[in-house]
Amino acid sequence: MVQDPLVLAGRTFESRLIVGTGKYKDIAETERAIDASGAEIVTVALRRVDLGDRSSGSLMALLARKKWLVLPNTAGCHTADEAVRTLRLARELGIAPPPTAAHTGPMVKLEVIGDARTLYPDNEQTLAAAKLLVKEGFVVLPYCFDDPILCKKLEDVGCAAVMPLAAPIGSGLGIRNPHTLRFILEAVKVPVIVDAGVGTASDVAFAMELGAHGVLLNTGIAGAREPLRMAAAMRDACSAGRNAFLAGRIPRKLYANASSPTEGLIATPPIGPGAQHP
Numbered sequence: 001m002v003q004d005p006l007v008l009a010g011r012t013f014e015s016r017l018i019v020g021t022g023k024y025k026d027i028a029e030t031e032r033a034i035d036a037s038g039a040e041i042v043t044v045a046l047r048r049v050d051l052g053d054r055s056s057g058s059l060m061a062l063l064a065r066k067k068w069l070v071l072p073n074t075a076g077c078h079t080a081d082e083a084v085r086t087l088r089l090a091r092e093l094g095i096a097p098p099p100t101a102a103h104t105g106p107m108v109k110l111e112v113i114g115d116a117r118t119l120y121p122d123n124e125q126t127l128a129a130a131k132l133l134v135k136e137g138f139v140v141l142p143y144c145f146d147d148p149i150l151c152k153k154l155e156d157v158g159c160a161a162v163m164p165l166a167a168p169i170g171s172g173l174g175i176r177n178p179h180t181l182r183f184i185l186e187a188v189k190v191p192v193i194v195d196a197g198v199g200t201a202s203d204v205a206f207a208m209e210l211g212a213h214g215v216l217l218n219t220g221i222a223g224a225r226e227p228l229r230m231a232a233a234m235r236d237a238c239s240a241g242r243n244a245f246l247a248g249r250i251p252r253k254l255y256a257n258a259s260s261p262t263e264g265l266i267a268t269p270p271i272g273p274g275a276q277h278p
Helices: 027-037 059-065 080-092 123-135 148-156 178-187 201-209 227-247
Strands: 006-008 011-013 017-020 041-045 069-073 107-110 139-144 193-195 214-217
Touching: 017 027, 017 227, 027 059, 027 227, 041 059, 080 107, 080 123, 107 123, 123 139, 123 148, 139 148, 148 178, 201 214, 201 227, 214 227
Parallel strands: 017 041, 017 214, 041 069, 069 107, 107 139, 193 214
Antiparallel strands: 006 011
């Protein structure tokens, strides 16, 4: 199989699946599930983790010994100011390391929530925070509505990718509106990573078959009856969906179309009384 890496801000990743680190029963399960998913990028909710706890068995200790790229996110922030301050703190603590001559700036996931019940993002606050963070050298991946106009604006201010939701966070409803995702894929040139609402492997495959460049999920794995088995299923679905997209599906048709050629058919022998057989 020809290699088809995901490229984000100049960094190359073999896996197109990004997974979260929350909701698992313990750190051991977290590690096993993420390893089974094949993901190279993991998200960490800065406001929901004790960033100072580096003791054995802590999430921070796990992240320190693995080779995953840690993608700090601002889950739980409700204003642009909150989100920006949270990411500045992460950079100071070394969770989002400052840029160097050899690497791009710190890659972060921007979330600014506008409604506590649906966890829908606040468009205006997300755009405002993205503008400021890009100016400060952050590589910004914003969680946003599946709105092609907003996604284009986020691209225009310098975001390295856009991450439109498929459905409300943790809902498992799958892709509610594939048409808007297609519009986004047509509207922007940066990678489009489907984020939120993915419930099972078929949702991941569908997103990738639409042409998405990647999928980010957490609850779909962590909330499964068997997280390790589901992690492997998500991994395989991501790869299969991407390959199907690259291969190109056949056009949909209303009527049947025979799989075998209709030209040069061998005549069917007559059947019935008096029929002569060769």
